[in-house]
Amino acid sequence: MATKKRPTKTAETVILEVLAYEFGFHDPAEAEGKIRRRIRYHGLGPYQQARVDLLRRVKDEIQGEIHRRERSRYFVGRHGEYAAMEDFDTERLTQNLSASYPDVPREEIAAFVPAAIYLYYLR
DSSP states (O other): OOOOOOOOOOHHHHHHHTTTOOOTTOOOHHHHHHHHHHHHHHOOOOOOHHHHHHHHHHHHHHHHHHTGGGTTTBBBBOOSSSOOOGGBHHHHHHHHHHHHTTSSSHHHHHHHHHHIIIIIOOO
């Protein structure tokens, strides 16, 4: 019988997947409980509150910038009648966040930014 192989995820990916759905009116303890369970499930080592806090700051900054919409310095203009991913300069946003948060791998930020634009702008 073949065992199912779980896709390999990093701790940062797991944490950001949970934090993406956390908004100001949510209880942070609830998200942290989910993060603890998922990190344990994926076997990604011990839970680190400092890491979660750092990634929460990154998520909050991205979320705030996207919610500013046309007032965002990364908003490059509408590309048609409807909201589009191209309305934001994802490369520049990723670059600036990577410079602001050198402890977070650039690949993690680069993967999270398009997901955040979809979640906070396109939906």
